[in-house]
Amino acid sequence: MAFNKKEEFSAKEQSLAAFTKAISHPARIAILNVLAKKNECICGEIVDVLPLAQSTVSQHLKELKMAGLINGTVDGPRSCYCINWKAFEKFNSDFNSLFEKLKEVNAKCC
Amino acid sequence: MAFNKKEEFSAKEQSLAAFTKAISHPARIAILNVLAKKNECICGEIVDVLPLAQSTVSQHLKELKMAGLINGTVDGPRSCYCINWKAFEKFNSDFNSLFEKLKEVNAKCC
DNA sequence: AAGTATTATCGTATATTTGCGATAATAGAT
DNA sequence: ATCTATTATCGCAAATATACGATAATACTT
Numbered sequence A, B: 001m002a003f004n005k006k007e008e009f010s011a012k013e014q015s016l017a018a019f020t021k022a023i024s025h026p027a028r029i030a031i032l033n034v035l036a037k038k039n040e041c042i043c044g045e046i047v048d049v050l051p052l053a054q055s056t057v058s059q060h061l062k063e064l065k066m067a068g069l070i071n072g073t074v075d076g077p078r079s080c081y082c083i084n085w086k087a088f089e090k091f092n093s094d095f096n097s098l099f100e101k102l103k104e105v106n107a108k109c110c
Numbered sequence C: 001a002a003g004t005a006t007t008a009t010c011g012t013a014t015a016t017t018t019g020c021g022a023t024a025a026t027a028g029a030t
Numbered sequence D: 001a002t003c004t005a006t007t008a009t010c011g012c013a014a015a016t017a018t019a020c021g022a023t024a025a026t027a028c029t030t
Helices: A011-022 A026-037 A045-049 A054-066 A085-098 B011-022 B026-037 B045-049 B054-066 B085-098
Strands: A070-075 A078-083 B070-075 B078-083
Touching: A011 A085, A011 B011, A011 B026, A026 A045, A026 A054, A026 A070, A026 A078, A026 B011, A026 B085, A045 A054, A054 A070, A054 A078, A085 B026, B011 B085, B026 B045, B026 B054, B026 B078, B045 B054, B054 B070, B054 B078
Parallel strands: none
Antiparallel strands: A070 A078, B070 B078
16 A cells, blocks of 8 residues: 555646645745845755754755755855745746636635 | 654745645645635535545645645535635735735746 | 764654455435 | 435555765866
């Protein structure tokens, strides 16, 4: 049991799900919020702001990076992150193409 | 370990995370897509479309309902679901208030 | 060369999610 | 009253996610 059936869905569905999964934890939303507020890329400042251990924050950053939501480069002994806005634009576009258009057409039914 | 630290984040962060968590699985996105396309509320038609067992689909529907993304009413021996567009509007608004505004201000940095 | 500060990774424990089959619950049809 | 079709729930197994401390890796400073 618990076979992974995710591959059986469309690429768009998988892509959308991967994006939303990446931001499905308050810590990662908080990280993105910090990155969005400060145009400058940040590193361990995030650790100071979040109520989590350094290793945990690093793990969340890794997930965001692997999902393509943020960019990260090494800058000496520290790491610099910033939001990948293109990924957000793609999400907005995909999300709207699935739901937004139909909003007006649909009335509540039950 | 694995203490639940979610409560330590802001209400808005938690609310956003709850919404995105609900749509963080391709099956649930597929369900929402079906509901969006057919204005009529659907029930077991979803089971026919998805590559999952009936009990699994029912579980996904329950999650979507509990997260407030869909409404469901019992209609005889079958259940009728439809999208709660207000929840989607709230999500769009919250999401944009966190990120959208800052798009133009921010340039890529790393 | 040794020390320091910052960040990433490893190992581990626990919690949650995902998925199914079996079974219960519901209400219409016979 | 019994059968049938539809949906929800239960119980379980496996996979993933969450979190931490300890440790490794990196590069600057002394």
